[in-house]
Amino acid sequence: MARRRLSDTSHPDTTLDDEYWLRFGELPQPSMRDKIIFLTSEEGATVGPAVFNVASVCDRLGVTHPMVNHYFGGRDSLLAETAFVVYQRYIDSLWKAVRLAPADPRARLRAWMVQQIEGTADLGGWGGILNYPSSSMHISGLLEERYGGDMRRLFETNIIRLGVLIEDSRNNVNTALDQIDVSALRAQFLADPQTMSRAATMAWSTLGVAVWNAGQHLASAGVTELQANKEALIEGHIERMIATILI
Amino acid sequence: MARRRLSDTSHPDTTLDDEYWLRFGELPQPSMRDKIIFLTSEEGATVGPAVFNVASVCDRLGVTHPMVNHYFGGRDSLLAETAFVVYQRYIDSLWKAVRLAPADPRARLRAWMVQQIEGTADLGGWGGILNYPSSSMHISGLLEERYGGDMRRLFETNIIRLGVLIEDSRNNVNTALDQIDVSALRAQFLADPQTMSRAATMAWSTLGVAVWNAGQHLASAGVTELQANKEALIEGHIERMIATILI
Numbered sequence: 001m002a003r004r005r006l007s008d009t010s011h012p013d014t015t016l017d018d019e020y021w022l023r024f025g026e027l028p029q030p031s032m033r034d035k036i037i038f039l040t041s042e043e044g045a046t047v048g049p050a051v052f053n054v055a056s057v058c059d060r061l062g063v064t065h066p067m068v069n070h071y072f073g074g075r076d077s078l079l080a081e082t083a084f085v086v087y088q089r090y091i092d093s094l095w096k097a098v099r100l101a102p103a104d105p106r107a108r109l110r111a112w113m114v115q116q117i118e119g120t121a122d123l124g125g126w127g128g129i130l131n132y133p134s135s136s137m138h139i140s141g142l143l144e145e146r147y148g149g150d151m152r153r154l155f156e157t158n159i160i161r162l163g164v165l166i167e168d169s170r171n172n173v174n175t176a177l178d179q180i181d182v183s184a185l186r187a188q189f190l191a192d193p194q195t196m197s198r199a200a201t202m203a204w205s206t207l208g209v210a211v212w213n214a215g216q217h218l219a220s221a222g223v224t225e226l227q228a229n230k231e232a233l234i235e236g237h238i239e240r241m242i243a244t245i246l247i
Numbered sequence: 248m249a250r251r252r253l254s255d256t257s258h259p260d261t262t263l264d265d266e267y268w269l270r271f272g273e274l275p276q277p278s279m280r281d282k283i284i285f286l287t288s289e290e291g292a293t294v295g296p297a298v299f300n301v302a303s304v305c306d307r308l309g310v311t312h313p314m315v316n317h318y319f320g321g322r323d324s325l326l327a328e329t330a331f332v333v334y335q336r337y338i339d340s341l342w343k344a345v346r347l348a349p350a351d352p353r354a355r356l357r358a359w360m361v362q363q364i365e366g367t368a369d370l371g372g373w374g375g376i377l378n379y380p381s382s383s384m385h386i387s388g389l390l391e392e393r394y395g396g397d398m399r400r401l402f403e404t405n406i407i408r409l410g411v412l413i414e415d416s417r418n419n420v421n422t423a424l425d426q427i428d429v430s431a432l433r434a435q436f437l438a439d440p441q442t443m444s445r446a447a448t449m450a451w452s453t454l455g456v457a458v459w460n461a462g463q464h465l466a467s468a469g470v471t472e473l474q475a476n477k478e479a480l481i482e483g484h485i486e487r488m489i490a491t492i493l494i
Contacts, residue, residue, distance in 0.1 A: 050383060132375045133464070152466060152470055159467075193476070205488075211379065212451060223399055241491075244490075
């Protein structure tokens with residue numbers, strides 16, 4: 001089949017049906033603005049925001065390029081807003097995984113780690129912007145300027161809840177997520193060097209394996225024995241890290 | 248002072264003197280080919296390979312743009328070769344730090360971790376390509392194609408030596424680096440799940456903090472309390488991880 005012409009708005013992609021849009025939210029037919037963001041999130045994950053082609057999104061949705069400027073102001077603004085939506089979805093996925101985990105504090109901590117590893121792989125091309133912003137400053141600058149405050153709040157909620165999961169594991173209790181008052185805990189958490197230190201170790205140790213696994217770390221990606229043992233090594237790392245923060 | 252015109256080859260940058268070049272090697276006046284690589288490594292670290300301007304390097308060296316094509320074949324090839332040189336220098340710096348560390352196995356392990364954190368920050372814009380290649384496939388593809396084998400050998404030497412440092416810490420001995428026969432140890436290391444697992448945990452835990460510190464992880468970069476406690480948190484993480492692999 002010949003490649004679709006990128007300027008052709010008369011034949012939108014028919015695979016973008018109700019079922020497709022329901023993967024992103026509760027509406028089978030979201031607004032055109034949201035459709036553009038959702039489709040950008042998918043194409044950006046696959047090809048990377050750097051080479052992301054806005055014409056492809058317009059073409060598949062059957063809208064003209066000026067519509068993107070109308071809704072977002074331009075390509076970089078669309079990418080920055082989509083990166084924020086992707087980050088929100090990623091953080092949500094961590095806590096959805098914790099909610100679905102067995103009511104055991106270490107199982108919940110493990111669910112958070114496993115979902116960070118899988119969720120970072122799902123980020124695809126967005127992972128570079130979120131986890132290595134210095135590598136794509138033109139988009140990450142806009143992202144910081146417009147959504148920096150919101151992202152910090154999401155990050156703080158995430159790390160403070162992680163602190164609660166860690167303390168729960170140490171005390172063998174299960175705090176219901178809805179009972180965690182993040183704004184009340186914020187000052188206490190940030191003034192408690194031990195809890196903050198354990199949360200930092202857990203967050204960094206998980207970030208390292210998640211970035212390595214998702215970003216296809218260049219120098220090690222071709223080491224056959226490492227790839228063959230990957231699952232077992234990741235599993236061992238998770239077990240070791242949970243044991244570590246219990247000390 | 249007016250900005251230098253990028254097409255102006257008649258006034259090379261006079262700050263690029265013997266002293267400048269001695270930072271990169273043993274020759275006060277390396278070959279022009281090497282000068283291009285060294286200057287590219289510096290400019291790429293500062294602005295990032297994605298927006299790196301090859302005309303600036305030509306201008307500062309007083310050579311014309313076609314010289315870059317003559318030596319390297321093009322901008323992407325120059326960037327890929329420089330990324331490899333930068334990776335080599337980074338891995339060398341880890342083991343230079345270990346050599347300079349006190350003759351105590353845990354001090355050597357700590358030196359490796361500290362240098363990975365500082366060295367990753369020094370990578371600047373190169374860090375994205377090396378640690379998150381999926382975010383810049385056009386350069387990382389070339390890098391893999393041309394230098395993949397050499398990078399894997401550097402990586403393997405690094406991880407196998409790390410395994411020796413870890414075992415040394417557990418046995419309280421100091422193996423001289425020159426006595427580590429990496430090719431002889433390779434099969435043994437890759438068949439030993441315990442040593443490989445400890446090395447993986449140490450490598451991932453250090454990668455996480457190094458990437459976070461170097462890449463300016465977007466969502467957390469503005470959390471004041473975290474930035475204020477950064478040094479203590481990193482220090483605590485290093486201590487905790489060394490304690491962990493001794494168990």
